[in-house]
Amino acid sequence: MTAKPLAFGHIASRVAIHAVLLLAAAFFLLPLYAMLVTAFKDAEQIRSTSLLALPATLDWSAWKTAWSSACTGVDCQGLQPFFWNSVVMTVPAVLISTVWGALNGYVLSLWKFRGSDVLFGLLLFGVFMPFQVVLLPMSQVLGWLGLSSSIAGLVLVHCLAGLAGTTLFFRNYYSAIPAELVHAARMDGAGFWQIFWRIVFPLSTPIVMVTLIWQFTNIWNDFLFGVVFSGTDSKPVTVGLNNLANTSSSVKAYNVDMAAAIIAGLPTMVIYVLAGKFFVRGLTAGAVKG
Incomplete structure (x- = not known):
């Protein structure tokens, strides 16, 4: 035919x-x-x-200047120190918030207890709450903990800010896992942590990829928390880029500003180019179910 x-x-x-x-x-x-x-x-x-x-x-001179010698205020070390501050801040914040959200979603979907749905509803307020609302109380908490103006303080802030979103992702994804699977594992003698690490988490690759990409993008590109909670030696790359672009000079070096902007955004662009298909697959595999 x-x-x-x-x-x-x-x-x-x-x-x-x-x-x-x-x-x-x-x-x-x-x-x-x-x-x-x-x-x-x-x-x-x-x-x-x-x-x-x-x-x-x-x-390539503009790129070299933007990386190592452009002035950001009175400091002329380029974006390099700010870039590495962002790396040191983003990697642990992404990993911790992802695992934390996975545990929350695991409990709220497969180990339900009295009031778990109410707790989940309250937690969802964090998805819609403007971050400006928490700036003052968060600064007080960081002061009490001795983490003010430090990278560790920024890691804590981003973990807490992203917790509602990561919990939502994993809770909706885990809701599609048959509860009988957990019941059978419990009857075989598996405990809470064994079920999570050996059964549930290995099934979570699609939603883990979604959450990692989502959190990395949000944390790396954040400016508000970086400018409010960072100190002289802990400013992330977004704050460094802003300082570089606003530093006055006799002649505006547009090529240096553009090179600096691309350097600041390069990690997120690379992540989406290399792992964008996993993000789409993860969403279609259940990240928006529930």
Whole structure:
């Protein structure tokens, strides 16, 4: 049997859909393109060419300046110290908040107790609560704990701020796991932690990927907590980028600012390029169920 040719209307609709998608992609990628070409230009090319013109040569001097010698206020060490502060802050905050949310979701879905649904409802307030509301009480708590203006304090703040969202993800995902699986394991003598680590958590790869990507993006890109709770030696890269862009000089170095912005956003871009498909799979596997 020969395949029937596609109708003209069907072909036209597919072409239209692809054209709209390409236009949308170009619209969203245009700022990134402008930043890239500007970062590779020297000052003369920026003044003499249009914003979207390609650089005559690839000049890496702006990148080197943004990384190691650009001034952020009175300090001229570039983004490097701020970048590593963000790494030291983000990695433990992401891991702790993910495991913490997994445990909460495990308890609230598979080990329900009296009032667990009410507790979950109260916890959901954290998803919708403006972070500005908690700035003052959180600063007092960090002071009591001796964690003010430290990276450890920022880790704690981000763990608490992300707890409601990670709990929501895992609770909804674990609600799809048959309760009989847990009951059977308990009858075989498995305890709370054995069931979690040996049965439930190994089934959680899709939602773990969703939560890791979600938390990494939120924590790395955060500016509010970074500017409020950080000290001189613990400022994250978003605060460093803001300070670099607002530091006045005789001539505005747009190429350095653009290079610095790309450096600051590069980790999240890499995460989405490498693991974006896992994020979509995780969402479709149950992250939005419940």
